[in-house]
Amino acid sequence: MSRVVEASGARAITARAPRPFGLSRLRELVERESVYSWLMLTPPVLFLVAFLGYPFFYGVYLSFFRREVAGPATFVGLTNFVILGNDPIFWQSVGNTVKFTAAATILKATGGLAMALVMNQNFKMKSLTRALLLLPFIVPTVLSTVAWQWIYDPGLGLFNRLLVVSGLAATGVSWLGTPTMAMISVIIVNTWRGLPFFGISILAGLQTIPAELHESATIDGAGTWGRFRYVTLPALLPVIFIVTTFSIILTFFDFQLVYVLTGGGPANGTHLMATYAYSLSMGAGQMGLGSAVALSMVPVLGLLLVLLTIYVRKD
Amino acid sequence: MAQPAESKASRRDFLKLAAGATGVVGAPWIARNAQAKPTTITFARESSYVKNFDEHFQKVLAPAYQKATGIKIEYQIQAAGGGAVPQLVSMVENKSGADLAWVQQEWLYRDALVDVSDIAEAVGKEQGGWYEEIKNLSVDNGKWKSVPNGNIGQLMVYRKDWFEEAGIKRFPETWDEFLEAGIKLKAKGHPFGMSMGHGFADNYSWLYPLLWSYGVTVMDKTGKKVALDASETAKAVDFVRKLYKEACIDDCVGWLDPHNNKAFLTSQISCTNNAYSIMVSAKRDLPDMGKVIDHALNPKGPTGQRYHSLVPVTHGVFAYGPDPQAAKDFLRWMMDPKQYRPWIASGDMYFAPYLHAFDKVPEWDIEPRVKPFQKVLETGKLTSWPAPANRAHGAVINRWVVIDMFSKACTGASTKSVIAEAVSQLKQIYGIA
Numbered sequence: 001m002s003r004v005v006e007a008s009g010a011r012a013i014t015a016r017a018p019r020p021f022g023l024s025r026l027r028e029l030v031e032r033e034s035v036y037s038w039l040m041l042t043p044p045v046l047f048l049v050a051f052l053g054y055p056f057f058y059g060v061y062l063s064f065f066r067r068e069v070a071g072p073a074t075f076v077g078l079t080n081f082v083i084l085g086n087d088p089i090f091w092q093s094v095g096n097t098v099k100f101t102a103a104a105t106i107l108k109a110t111g112g113l114a115m116a117l118v119m120n121q122n123f124k125m126k127s128l129t130r131a132l133l134l135l136p137f138i139v140p141t142v143l144s145t146v147a148w149q150w151i152y153d154p155g156l157g158l159f160n161r162l163l164v165v166s167g168l169a170a171t172g173v174s175w176l177g178t179p180t181m182a183m184i185s186v187i188i189v190n191t192w193r194g195l196p197f198f199g200i201s202i203l204a205g206l207q208t209i210p211a212e213l214h215e216s217a218t219i220d221g222a223g224t225w226g227r228f229r230y231v232t233l234p235a236l237l238p239v240i241f242i243v244t245t246f247s248i249i250l251t252f253f254d255f256q257l258v259y260v261l262t263g264g265g266p267a268n269g270t271h272l273m274a275t276y277a278y279s280l281s282m283g284a285g286q287m288g289l290g291s292a293v294a295l296s297m298v299p300v301l302g303l304l305l306v307l308l309t310i311y312v313r314k315d
Numbered sequence: 316m317a318q319p320a321e322s323k324a325s326r327r328d329f330l331k332l333a334a335g336a337t338g339v340v341g342a343p344w345i346a347r348n349a350q351a352k353p354t355t356i357t358f359a360r361e362s363s364y365v366k367n368f369d370e371h372f373q374k375v376l377a378p379a380y381q382k383a384t385g386i387k388i389e390y391q392i393q394a395a396g397g398g399a400v401p402q403l404v405s406m407v408e409n410k411s412g413a414d415l416a417w418v419q420q421e422w423l424y425r426d427a428l429v430d431v432s433d434i435a436e437a438v439g440k441e442q443g444g445w446y447e448e449i450k451n452l453s454v455d456n457g458k459w460k461s462v463p464n465g466n467i468g469q470l471m472v473y474r475k476d477w478f479e480e481a482g483i484k485r486f487p488e489t490w491d492e493f494l495e496a497g498i499k500l501k502a503k504g505h506p507f508g509m510s511m512g513h514g515f516a517d518n519y520s521w522l523y524p525l526l527w528s529y530g531v532t533v534m535d536k537t538g539k540k541v542a543l544d545a546s547e548t549a550k551a552v553d554f555v556r557k558l559y560k561e562a563c564i565d566d567c568v569g570w571l572d573p574h575n576n577k578a579f580l581t582s583q584i585s586c587t588n589n590a591y592s593i594m595v596s597a598k599r600d601l602p603d604m605g606k607v608i609d610h611a612l613n614p615k616g617p618t619g620q621r622y623h624s625l626v627p628v629t630h631g632v633f634a635y636g637p638d639p640q641a642a643k644d645f646l647r648w649m650m651d652p653k654q655y656r657p658w659i660a661s662g663d664m665y666f667a668p669y670l671h672a673f674d675k676v677p678e679w680d681i682e683p684r685v686k687p688f689q690k691v692l693e694t695g696k697l698t699s700w701p702a703p704a705n706r707a708h709g710a711v712i713n714r715w716v717v718i719d720m721f722s723k724a725c726t727g728a729s730t731k732s733v734i735a736e737a738v739s740q741l742k743q744i745y746g747i748a
Contacts, residue, residue: 068423068706069404069407069408069423069424069427070407070408070423070424070425070426070427071426071706083743086743087740087743088736088739089714089740153577153581154564154565154566154578154583155578155581155582155583156581156583174565174566175566176566176569177564177565177566177567177568177569178565178568178569178726179726182569262512262513262569262571263512263513263514263571264513265511265512265513265568265569265571265715265719265722266511266512266513266568266569266722266726267568267719267722267723267725267726267728268715268719268723269569269726278401279513279713279714280710280713280714282400282401282404282405283400283401283713283714284423284709284710284712284713284714285404285420285423285424285706285709285710285713286710
């Protein structure tokens, strides 16, 4: 409906039944960009405030208190953070989180790039393969992790059966038995789960690269590596940067996978900051201390978000 | 949660209905319910590993209570295996969810539970009295905050056939003999699988008794002094490291509670510490294995003492509920021998009552291999023992302080460093300078 018709219609109504607040004025008000945008923004903002903002600020509040389940809160200032500073398990969980995030992200980024390059080729049943490759990302983490528990089983697990049956090893590997192997194992599962996210996002980026660029590079004498190095990779960098940043955030916060697979063990070898925060708050009932661990993750993630924002703005 | 009644039955109508119900006539809770308002009571309980036990509640007890009182019991089954505690914590924090529950790790939220001393004392009186140790959990500042329901016994579960093949005719009496047997069995391809990961039962159930049998406890009786910092602890840690290296399957250092069941049932291990659920599964799904599984008491330590760890099931009523008294009435009804004894029997004594009246009941004879689980109560201690089972103790359990002391030693750390780390954590948790 054009503005003119709208306005005349509104006038006609006003003429028939004069109202104290004209409908046309209301419509005009709503159509103002500043008002309209806020009207549209309000529901999601309220949603975010209720389900993210409130828990976050409540967590910040709790981290300054000694507060146990169903107990009163006592203000302790920065004591919780001081306790954490002297807590070797906290520092172990920080180290584990950094190792876990770095290794899984590097594997996912390189693997995802390779996956996208393959998926960008023409071959039979390409669409079906693409759909199947998304599966790890779609299946609920808890379910797939239970399946991984079986895969890692020392005696009957898929990996060890393959190793023994193929004669590659006399006895299987203790996948979740030692801190180092358990960490490698959880990194493998995280990579498996996160790979399609990288693969599909990078594939989308690949498909936006005009074929002419490749053609002219070929004419200029660039080989396969040359085209990848000087055409494909520079064009993909923005996508890779954004996907990697998102992935770092998601991996840094990962909880379900480790909780189900190892519970943070053995000997705290796979305790991440998220699982440690959970076991302190929900298991040990030390709400304040647990919140302090969770809050300790915020600066790293905040820094990443700032980097991401700067990058997006620059573009 | 308890819901207000939609229609108000008169006291006379209600008493008529109650009089018609068999088995509960004249009980004091009936009279109370004549004035009660709720139409439903929500009872949260972790899913038991014994199907019949849950079914008996749902098919017999809940309908019987509804028939007798008009109150519907909503049986909210929580996931087993450590998941129930966070759910309970959330309920307590949000003051919603259930009227009464199997209050696992109740030390975390005792303040949110009502005093049930009247019920516990009456039940104790009518059923031979309570085992002393359970009072250290359920009684807080002289008041019962929960009514004990039963103990999930944890014992050594082993393959009798493999032990005999290795020339071991009877289950080892001491931890040293246990190690010796383990070395022999591992050499024959049947290692032990002693859980040491971040679980909540199968790790505590042998590591704590082992520590105690070396003459050490985690805290002293007052709970104000760390007792772990002792030379016997080092001996216990060295022993566990040796046992792990020479007699166990590598993976067990990271095992959660379901892992040893799985490893045992798939013939990967010859011995572990568990409830009798392994035998139940084997008898059902692997009859041949079912015949050769047996249970044994934990071995004795250098002190000559034998210990077991209690895994208590207790029921508590939340104070914030709309009608805690209605939930208490239901709890009292449930613990009446008329209801309680058939319920416990339906679970084949998987939940062993902490009441002396059950010490010699014929229900224990259903299966000779179940009988040793009754003995657990005689030497069983809470993991807090001898200190009070309080919040700080909860933190020690949920941060796996003692478990990790052992598992770190098994994965390469020195005895001195693991003990020092555990002691420092204990001091931080208990607020000891």
